[in-house]
Amino acid sequence: MHAFSILTNRKRAVVALAHSVVFLLIAVHQMVAAVPAAGLWLPARVSTMTWVLCAVFAVVSMILLWLLAISRGWMERFYFAFCAASALSGLLRTAAGDQAFHSAIYIRVIMLVSAVLVGLLIVRKHSQESLLSSLVGTTLVGTAALGCPSSEARQPHSQRVY
Numbered sequence: 359m360h361a362f363s364i365l366t367n368r369k370r371a372v373v374a375l376a377h378s379v380v381f382l383l384i385a386v387h388q389m390v391a392a393v394p395a396a397g398l399w400l401p402a403r404v405s406t407m408t409w410v411l412c413a414v415f416a417v418v419s420m421i422l423l424w425l426l427a428i429s430r431g432w433m434e435r436f437y438f439a440f441c442a443a444s445a446l447s448g449l450l451r452t453a454a455g456d457q458a459f460h461s462a463i464y465i466r467v468i469m470l471v472s473a474v475l476v477g478l479l480i481v482r483k484h485s486q487e488s489l490l491s492s493l494v495g496t497t498l499v500g501t502a503a504l505g506c507p508s509s510e511a512r513q514p515h516s517q518r519v520y
Contacts, residue, residue, distance in 0.1 A: 361431030364438075368484035375477035378441065382470040385444070389463045408452060415449035433483070437476045444469035 365371045422442035429435045444466045451462030 362434050362480075363428060363430040364425055365434055365480055365484075368481060368488055371477065371481045371484050374437070375474065375481055378470060378473045378477050381444070382467070382474055385448075385463070385466045385470055389467055412449065412452050415445055415452055419445040419449055433476055433480050437473055437480060440469045440473035440476060444473065 365374055419442060422438055422445055426435060426438040426442050429438050447459075447462040447465040447469065450459050451466070454462075456463075
């Protein structure tokens with residue numbers, strides 16, 4: 359698993375994918391509901407929930423940018439780049455308002471759809487690798503049960519690695 363530094367196993371990949379799907383559903387709901395974001399920079403009174411949402415988007419964006427910086431493989435990098443772009447567009451939409459950055463809701467949905475697709479590829483890769491390793495393990499156990507000498511048994515005693 360040298361291609362991954364964060365999503366190193368199937369369980370982590372499934373958890374990340376589940377988060378992406380949940381946030382995609384929230385973004386689609388916001389897009390369909392068409393509730394305009396007022397923004398922080400308007401002279402009108404800004405609700406407390408807008409400030410809380412901005413803080414959440416800011417924290418999530420910074421964490422996702424940090425994960426993007428430390429990720430290794432191209433699939434993992436694309437996954438975190440899509441997630442970070444989605445969170446940053448949500449932050450900009452909440453801060454600037456729909457009048458200044460209305461396309462942010464569409465960017466957010468597109469980035470999350472892309473993240474879900476890449477997340478599915480990551481889960482599939484982990485599933486294939488775990489299936490392959492379990493098949494190789496079964497084959498080695500099966501050959502030993504049949505009395506077939508394994509490659510280790512064919513090596514001279516002095517060359518065996520323990």
